[in-house]
Amino acid sequence: MIQMKTPPLRDAILRHLTYSFGKDPEHAILEDWRMALSYAVRDRIVDAWFKATGTTYDTGAKRVYYLSMEFLIGRLLEDGIVNLELVDEAKSALAEFSKDYHEVLADEPDAALGNGGLGRLAACFLESLSTIGCPAHGYGIRYEHGLFRQSFVDGRQIEQPELWLSQRHAWEFERPEVRYRIGFGGHVTNHGETVRWHPAEEVEAEAFDTPIVGWKGRWANTLRLWSGRAIHPFDLDAFNHGDYARAAAPEALARTISRVLYPDDTTEQGKELRLKQEYFLTGAALRDILRRFDNQFGDIRKLPEKVAIQLNDTHPAIAGPELVRILHDERGLPFDDAVEIARGTLSYTNHTLLPEALESWDESLFGRLLPRHIQLIDQIDYTHAQKNPSRTQSMRADHQVKMGQLSFVMAHHVNGVSALHTELMKTTVFEELHRLHPDRIVNETNGVTPRRWLLACNPALAGLITESIGESWVDDLEQLERLEPHIQDSAWLDRYAQVKRENKVELSNWMGQTYGLHADPDMLFDVQIKRMHEYKRQHLNILEAIAHWQEIRENPDAGWTPRLKLFAGKAAPGYFFAKDIIRLINDAATVINADPVTNKYLKIAFLPNYNVTLAERLVPAADLSEQISTAGKEASGTGNMKFALNGAPTVGTLDGANVEIREHVGAENFFLFGMTAEEVMERRTVESHARKAIEADPRLAAALKAVREGRFSPSEPDRYRGIADNLEGADYFLVCSDFTDYWRAQREVDAAFKDTQGWARMAAFNTARSGWFSSDRTIRGYMHDIWNAKSLLQG
Numbered sequence: 160m161i162q163m164k165t166p167p168l169r170d171a172i173l174r175h176l177t178y179s180f181g182k183d184p185e186h187a188i189l190e191d192w193r194m195a196l197s198y199a200v201r202d203r204i205v206d207a208w209f210k211a212t213g214t215t216y217d218t219g220a221k222r223v224y225y226l227s228m229e230f231l232i233g234r235l236l237e238d239g240i241v242n243l244e245l246v247d248e249a250k251s252a253l254a255e256f257s258k259d260y261h262e263v264l265a266d267e268p269d270a271a272l273g274n275g276g277l278g279r280l281a282a283c284f285l286e287s288l289s290t291i292g293c294p295a296h297g298y299g300i301r302y303e304h305g306l307f308r309q310s311f312v313d314g315r316q317i318e319q320p321e322l323w324l325s326q327r328h329a330w331e332f333e334r335p336e337v338r339y340r341i342g343f344g345g346h347v348t349n350h351g352e353t354v355r356w357h358p359a360e361e362v363e364a365e366a367f368d369t370p371i372v373g374w375k376g377r378w379a380n381t382l383r384l385w386s387g388r389a390i391h392p393f394d395l396d397a398f399n400h401g402d403y404a405r406a407a408a409p410e411a412l413a414r415t416i417s418r419v420l421y422p423d424d425t426t427e428q429g430k431e432l433r434l435k436q437e438y439f440l441t442g443a444a445l446r447d448i449l450r451r452f453d454n455q456f457g458d459i460r461k462l463p464e465k466v467a468i469q470l471n472d473t474h475p476a477i478a479g480p481e482l483v484r485i486l487h488d489e490r491g492l493p494f495d496d497a498v499e500i501a502r503g504t505l506s507y508t509n510h511t512l513l514p515e516a517l518e519s520w521d522e523s524l525f526g527r528l529l530p531r532h533i534q535l536i537d538q539i540d541y542t543h544a545q546k547n548p549s550r551t552q553s554m555r556a557d558h559q560v561k562m563g564q565l566s567f568v569m570a571h572h573v574n575g576v577s578a579l580h581t582e583l584m585k586t587t588v589f590e591e592l593h594r595l596h597p598d599r600i601v602n603e604t605n606g607v608t609p610r611r612w613l614l615a616c617n618p619a620l621a622g623l624i625t626e627s628i629g630e631s632w633v634d635d636l637e638q639l640e641r642l643e644p645h646i647q648d649s650a651w652l653d654r655y656a657q658v659k660r661e662n663k664v665e666l667s668n669w670m671g672q673t674y675g676l677h678a679d680p681d682m683l684f685d686v687q688i689k690r691m692h693e694y695k696r697q698h699l700n701i702l703e704a705i706a707h708w709q710e711i712r713e714n715p716d717a718g719w720t721p722r723l724k725l726f727a728g729k730a731a732p733g734y735f736f737a738k739d740i741i742r743l744i745n746d747a748a749t750v751i752n753a754d755p756v757t758n759k760y761l762k763i764a765f766l767p768n769y770n771v772t773l774a775e776r777l778v779p780a781a782d783l784s785e786q787i788s789t790a791g792k793e794a795s796g797t798g799n800m801k802f803a804l805n806g807a808p809t810v811g812t813l814d815g816a817n818v819e820i821r822e823h824v825g826a827e828n829f830f831l832f833g834m835t836a837e838e839v840m841e842r843r844t845v846e847s848h849a850r851k852a853i854e855a856d857p858r859l860a861a862a863l864k865a866v867r868e869g870r871f872s873p874s875e876p877d878r879y880r881g882i883a884d885n886l887e888g889a890d891y892f893l894v895c896s897d898f899t900d901y902w903r904a905q906r907e908v909d910a911a912f913k914d915t916q917g918w919a920r921m922a923a924f925n926t927a928r929s930g931w932f933s934s935d936r937t938i939r940g941y942m943h944d945i946w947n948a949k950s951l952l953q954g
């Protein structure tokens with residue numbers, strides 16, 4: 160490998176400004192500076208990347224492939240700078256040119272190639288894989304438009320297309336030489352033993368590579384995203400006949416496949432284009448994986464020994480039948496051997512038990528698009544039934560193809576994402592398959608990368624921690640326990656509290672400048688940020704706020720704890736109930752914030768366009784983390800971990816990873832309320848459970864009445880009748896039944912917050928005891944329990 164001397168960052172920036180972008184410092188615009196800095200940082204990442212790739216080849220190590228329809232990576236420049244420990248150098252280099260570091264960083268578009276938790280987890284995993292030095296690739300789709308941009312008009316959510324590629328993007332390397340043909344439709348021929356699929360339509364998948372660097376630049380892996388291209392991009396004949404639209408049609412059609420990210424989180428719509436995207440990603444990834452494997456190892460029977468493919472939910476589940484098709488139809492292995500090899504290579508993560516999220520495809524659509532795969536699925540299903548005579552559920556029931564069951568049968572391990580979720584998998588959706596394969600389900604509780612979610616987003620707290628215990632916590636987060644003795648020291652605790660206050664001041668200033676929202680940093684900052692969904696119960700939060708407001712009005716001098724309630728989150732464009740909840744929060748905020756009697760004590764704001772960057776601002780400044788889903792519904796949560804790590808105690812239910820967070824931080828540092836998953840199931844069987852809860856709690860009744868009667872929508876009093884009817888009627892997510900206990904927990908929060916020292920102690924224990932929630936720990940779990948993969952870093 161060529162060895163080159165690394166120039167100082169300042170020189171590298173200037174060099175790129177001049178020779179990569181053709182600008183001198185006098186004429187460079189902000190974007191030029193951002194690009195020049197990015198290229199200077201990228202050069203160093205590339206050095207680490209080449210070295211890692213070389214080591215992986217030389218050692219013949221097993222490789223991990225993470226297939227995911229979503230990678231919610233956010234901005235990458237700060238990530239690179241922080242991981243390469245270039246913060247000070249970058250700041251002073253830019254200062255030499257009179258450029259502000261933060262302004263330059265803020266110019267980068269936020270790559271939102273994901274919806275929420277599942278996509279952000281994939282991004283944290285990539286960073287942890289590199290930090291650990293596990294040879295890995297992420298495979299996804301290079302969507303031209305990521306998750307829509309959200310704004311509010313009269314409190315209503317408006318969606319606009321997201322355009323992250325309209326600005327220059329520094330991180331990817333186009334690989335025009337890496338292209339694969341992906342087919343759809345057509346027919347299957349059968350000549351004796353030889354079965355062949357003849358697709359009717361083909362597009363090309365072209366690779367774009369982004370290096371992902373780990374802590375201290377010791378290792379870098381690749382995120383390879385596929386973009387759709389036409390095989391014959393231009394119809395010259397049509398052009399020559401003056402039909403310019405038809406001439407360009409093939410390219411437009413092929414590009415459609417990677418044009419947009421589906422904006423649904425935890426709902427499946429069964430759309431044809433979505434299935435095409437799934438096969439496009441999976442087909443291209445498998446060809447790429449097998450090409451690399453063939454070049455290096457040759458003997459296909461060694462595939463499970465050298466390759467681990469993780470399916471991020473069922474979206475890439477077609478990998479099972481596709482691998483069998485390649486091994487059996489194309490390479491001539493016996494069917495049973497092909498299935499064995501595929502199963503030895505694949506594993507599957509389940510991220511939700513919500514029935515509406517479990518993928519199942521109409522067999523006629525599926526068979527039309529993937530005629531050979533549906534035959535193979537039938538054969539896989541048939542052999543599985545033969546080997547397991549007590550099986551009652553087929554993956555091909557009701558004229559559907561059930562991707563959850565297919566994934567389970569084709570995977571050597573299936574994992575849940577928190578202890579509770581994994582146990583529920585065994586007793587609900589996968590009960591029968593778990594009985595037949597009792598060793599297949601394992602748990603890998605989620606985690607978050609401490610580089611982004613503490614070191615980069617909360618430099619003040621990171622600084623205090625490093626000063627107190629050294630910097631080893633950055634890639635060994637459980638070292639944070641060593642903060643515990645410091646918590647007993649009141650001077651240290653004051654500094655801890657001071658850091659939180661500074662973060663709150665910074666957020667207040669930013670909200671003031673950006674939204675004209677003026678918040679007193681001494682208020683309790685109560686934050687709920689996540690996708691909008693009934694099971695996450697943002698409506699429970701706003702109902703409690705309304706009840707609280709009514710109570711303050713009645714008795715303004717009762718010594719209330721001042722509170723700022725912050726919300727942020729997007730609703731799927733077709734999820735009208737969730738959109739109504741957004742509007743209700745905005746309408747309630749308008750009325751409540753304008754109330755001179757109460758607004759010293761209660762303010763509400765819904766910040767638009769929630770994304771990774773906004774989370775990075777809010778998490779360090781939060782006092783209280785709202786994790787209030789109906790127990791049994793949130794598979795894990797990862798926002799909950801970010802808040803705890805940054806010193807915001809949780810008010811939450813025993814759901815998902817909240818259970819483990821509470822175990823780790825201690826019950827006395829967590830505000831628990833609500834029914835358990837078991838009690839939830841029982842409560843649903845109680846007739847008129849909502850009505851009974853409302854009758855028992857006059858505060859709840861009064862809050863609902865205000866919503867129903869249009870207190871927050873005087874120009875349209877009926878606006879929220881739908882919400883009121885739902886809550887007073889079926890109330891599937893048990894908002895009413897959990898309300899009273901939620902109210903109680905919130906008043907405990909109020910009281911606890913008044914004791915400044917006591918609160919700081921609670922917050923500090925949350926930080927000190929959150930080390931286990933590092934995604935490094937999670938990835939080590941996958942490497943050990945599922946992939947049988949090793950780190951290639953020494954020591």
Ligand code: 8GP
Binds near residue numbers: 516815
């Ligand atoms: C989410 C879960 O809702 C969340 O609890 C968990 O922390 C996260 O995955 C990471 O494991 N699930 C999804 O985002 C999800 O299932 N999305 C697919 C249906 C699109």
